[in-house]
Amino acid sequence: MKRTTTLLLLCTLLAFNGSAQQVIQRDPMISAMLAEVSPDSLRSHIDKLVSFGTRHTMSTVSDPKRGIGAARKWVLSRFNEFAKQSGGRMTATIDTWMLQPDGRRVDQQQEIGNVMATLKGTDPNDDRIFMVSGHIDSRVSNVSNRESDAPGANDDGSGTAAVIELARVMSKYSFPATIIFVTVSGEEQGLLGANHLAERAVNEKWNLEALLNNDIMGSNHSPDTRLIDNTKIRIFSEGLSGFETDKRAAGVRQYGAENDGKARTLARYVKEVGERYVDNLEVRLIYRNDRYLRSGDHTPFVNRDFAAVRITEMNENFNNQHQDLRTEKGVEYGDYAKNMDFEYLRKNTCLNLASLANLAKAPAMPQNVTLEARNLTNTTSLFWQTPKAGKVKGYYVLMRETHMPFWQKKFFTDKNGLTLPYSKDNYFFAVQAVGEEGHESLPVLPRPSMR
Numbered sequence: 001m002k003r004t005t006t007l008l009l010l011c012t013l014l015a016f017n018g019s020a021q022q023v024i025q026r027d028p029m030i031s032a033m034l035a036e037v038s039p040d041s042l043r044s045h046i047d048k049l050v051s052f053g054t055r056h057t058m059s060t061v062s063d064p065k066r067g068i069g070a071a072r073k074w075v076l077s078r079f080n081e082f083a084k085q086s087g088g089r090m091t092a093t094i095d096t097w098m099l100q101p102d103g104r105r106v107d108q109q110q111e112i113g114n115v116m117a118t119l120k121g122t123d124p125n126d127d128r129i130f131m132v133s134g135h136i137d138s139r140v141s142n143v144s145n146r147e148s149d150a151p152g153a154n155d156d157g158s159g160t161a162a163v164i165e166l167a168r169v170m171s172k173y174s175f176p177a178t179i180i181f182v183t184v185s186g187e188e189q190g191l192l193g194a195n196h197l198a199e200r201a202v203n204e205k206w207n208l209e210a211l212l213n214n215d216i217m218g219s220n221h222s223p224d225t226r227l228i229d230n231t232k233i234r235i236f237s238e239g240l241s242g243f244e245t246d247k248r249a250a251g252v253r254q255y256g257a258e259n260d261g262k263a264r265t266l267a268r269y270v271k272e273v274g275e276r277y278v279d280n281l282e283v284r285l286i287y288r289n290d291r292y293l294r295s296g297d298h299t300p301f302v303n304r305d306f307a308a309v310r311i312t313e314m315n316e317n318f319n320n321q322h323q324d325l326r327t328e329k330g331v332e333y334g335d336y337a338k339n340m341d342f343e344y345l346r347k348n349t350c351l352n353l354a355s356l357a358n359l360a361k362a363p364a365m366p367q368n369v370t371l372e373a374r375n376l377t378n379t380t381s382l383f384w385q386t387p388k389a390g391k392v393k394g395y396y397v398l399m400r401e402t403h404m405p406f407w408q409k410k411f412f413t414d415k416n417g418l419t420l421p422y423s424k425d426n427y428f429f430a431v432q433a434v435g436e437e438g439h440e441s442l443p444v445l446p447r448p449s450m451r
């Protein structure tokens with residue numbers, strides 16, 4: 001009887017991947033949240049952000065209608081409104097500090113602030129934090145121009161609107177782990193807000209398991225290649241960890257771990273969970289930290305050993321980024337909302353939501369995951385300990401061939417170890433904890449155990 005009920009509750013779909021058949025199970029609560037994400041709502045957030053004229057980091061903070069100060073106060077007011085529907089679990093604040101002139105992109109003393117909403121987890125024993133970000137600041141051609149209109153509808157109104165929409169929808173639901181929704185500032189002046197936040201996470205010893213950074217993800221076309229497509233989204237991830245790479249180099253070289261850093265592992269997870277929940281969206285993993293000549297707010301986190309990735313549209317339109325508003329030879333330049341695709345932005349926002357919700361509902365990662373490497377064998381034995389937080393139904397051991405980009409097989413066990421008839425020399429393995437309702441933690445790569 002219980003089994004029948006469970007089957008009825010789960011929306012079960014069959015997906016065919018070549019000849020392989022895979023059962024896709026969706027959590028009805030996550031599906032219900034996804035249904036609430038609205039293109040019209042996203043559009044209204046962006047129209048409001050654009051209405052502040054410019055959101056340049058060095059623009060006025062005292063004008064009630066124009067500039068970065070008014071924009072961040074408005075985001076705070078939205079967060080505070082959503083907090084009312086959270087039963088006291090959501091709190092919002094602007095984390096402000098003073099920038100000192102640096103002779104480069106900061107030419108005067110200026111108050112800067114990250115606007116944050118924290119949806120506290122319901123499990124007092126679970127200190128995990130998952131974070132989603134976009135940057136609220138905008139710019140035109142000259143990075144120091146604080147006066148001209150800089151609508152920043154897509155860069156990064158798209159990421160900021162996604163963060164606001166996620167807070168709006170998710171604040172009504174509860175999760176065992178904590179979710180932080182943040183719009184950072186100073187991205188265009190050198191990732192200043194993200195650096196400040198990453199430093200805070202280290203100093204305050206946050207158990208930050210993942211950051212999804214959204215920057216430029218609401219436009220579907222590039223004029224130079226004439227591509228129009230709203231079915232693909234890119235996730236940029238570094239393969240190695242940017243943290244203490246030199247100290248880890250020997251093990252990375254010996255075992256071929258250059259493609260399994262924390263960011264890359266997170267990117268694979270977001271692809272799997274995102275495509276499970278969001279129809280007509282293909283997640284393309286880009287195996288590099290960021291694009292040529294560009295940087296993003298995930299990087300200060302990657303550099304401090306956190307799992308962090310960048311989510312960016314497939315075909316960027318550079319005529320609409322960092323441009324003075326003008327028409328030249330019949331081409332209009334400028335980052336306007338009219339150039340965006342709000343159905344595409346909806347899907348990309350849903351990709352974030354599905355990933356965050358699945359992570360925050362899952363148990364914590366298994367602890368002390370080891371691969372037995374004492375003896376020469378053609379089998380593989382893995383061991384681990386129960387996660388610190390969350391109820392565990394069992395574990396997936398993930399497996400792929402060493403040249404394959406994605407996990408190919410998963411084995412379920414309710415024990416704290418598994419021996420498989422596959423050689424550890426020929427495959428990569430990882431272990432994820434599985435909760436009672438099937439939500440998976442991030443995978444943990446084993447370390448070799450010689451004892």
Ligand SMILES: [Zn+2]
Pocket residue numbers: 135155156187215216
């Ligand atoms: Zn940007």
